[in-house]
Amino acid sequence: MIKPMSVKVIPNCLTLLRLLATPVAVWLIGENMMATAFWLFAAAALTDAVDGAIAKLFNACTRIGGYLDPLADKALLVGVYVSLGFADHLPRWLVILVVFRDIVIVGGAVLYELAIGHLVMRPLLISKVNTLGQIVLASMVLGGHGFDMDIEKALDLMIGFVSGTVVxxxxxxxxxxxxxxLVGGDDA
Structure with missing residues (x-):
């Protein structure tokens, strides 16, 4: 008899789908298929909210999910931002700023683990606001180009918002x- 799929598997499956969507989104942007890239990116971004909600609601958090989820988030956003930068749809300075921040955060976490000890990662509110801003900006760029909308002024405001929250x-x-x-804690 086949056992029904455990609820604990669902968030990880959604996270894997988001990770697998990344190279497809990058390819779609490279092929200037922005409307399709918009829908794929929107669906992938939605899986981030859904997998987290399921994991918390059903106490379905797993160790592998704890590693895969932020990896999938970073891969999707960095992949889309770099692709949009190469396609001249986002300013390259913003792409560099976004990627540099992620390198600093990941590198800082690794250095902390090596030099100080165990680091309990807790996303800060400003980081969540920044991630949401990055998702909104990427969606606006993809949607603006994919559906031929003139949203330059709104894009300028979002670029300012995202760059500020990145810093x-x-x-x-x-x-x-x-x-x-400094206090020797592992509860950063």
């Missing part, structure tokens, strides 16, 4: 982790 979140992580390192 604030990087500084906030540095502050929290630095403070935790």
């Amino acid at each position: 604030l979140s990087a500084v906030a992580y540095g502050w929290v982790w630095g403070r935790a390192a």
